[in-house]
Amino acid sequence: MFLLIAALLVHHHTKFLAADGAISPELVADPAKWLATRDAFIRSHAPADAKLPLVYKLDDDFVTAARTRQSIEVVDDCGDALCGVATDELVEDWELADLRALHALPPRPAKRGEGPGVRGFANIKGATVSVVNRIDKHLIANSSKQVFQHLHDAGYNSISLIPFAATRANDVIPFNRHPAGETDLSMRLGIVRAHNLGMQVMLKPHVWPHGGDPTKFEPPSWETWFASYENYVLHEAQLAERMHVEWLCIGTELSRSESRPEWHQLIRKVRALYHGRITYAANFDAFEKTPFWRELDAIGVDAYFPLASTMDATDAQLLAGAREAVARMQRVAKATGRNVILTELGYPKTPGAWIDPWAEHRERDADPSAQKRSFDAMFAALKSAPNISGYFVWKYESDPNFVDEKGYLPK
16 A cells, blocks of 8 residues: 555545445445444544544555445545545554455464463464565555465465564654554554465564664663553554464563563563463573563574584584574473574575674675575474474565565575
């Protein structure tokens, strides 16, 4: 959906649109009630400085929904598509009604203590899909469907989506207010597209501090910062609950915070709102000291372990390094009674990718074979690791035509 922003708030009393073709009955279920709910929400909740209405050029699915459910006001025909009023910044249950009408969502995951239990997961073959922050290459663009289809066809059974946030001083600022950012609508579309292909989803909030390294982040006041961070995570927990997301990762690589008592309170609040499985993504050099693993459903590790220390390392040396990393994770799994998920696993396509996989070294020449050899070593080591349930490869992009000869995009 290509976003245009109109200047003024208008009333959303629409001229009903005619449905085209054979449309399933659920798409036309009570559009008048839907519109009334939407109007009431906008009148009561829109902030005084809101730039409304938001005008979208809608993708094919949403064009069908709008024409059939009579749920948007036509502004212009926008060429081959339909433009109309929508409110991405006011994401509530009235918007979810359209997604539910468009897509048959899978059953809600079993609550903790029901069904197969929290240890009843295994063989996660996941891929991270990151948002390209341009509207025409975003998760809300039609073309992003090709990415999900490609990953499904390649054998992945799970997708990780990241609603990023910035942090400045004591404030956490989600990137969900700008249309090209990680909006709630874009996360919902990604979730639906993955679920439609039978893939599980992990929602993985990630704070991006000044300087870019969350492992070194320390705010002026942890108490004040955690109050802001809690709002951010609980918002994502509610989104995960509404969309039946299978996994929620409550934090990423915040190494200097992990001894704080606020984590225990946050976990309890997340449990009250969200009934899927919960993990936390610890950095590879900190996960052995994370104190709250027993309160979660899995140990999450962003697995950028060095596999060898020299540029000319042999395959045997890479495998030995991978086995050492896997043995460390296995020990923590056995000590805590929780299986491990590699919440991130990636290597850049540059020489010596195995030395410091967290760094891209774009000054070096491209070397896709270094990425392949690193993955081969880690996957070989994982085959004999019963307490490691799977991984999420870092990373793919929402643009199917994205090219990166030296970065993490798997070759």
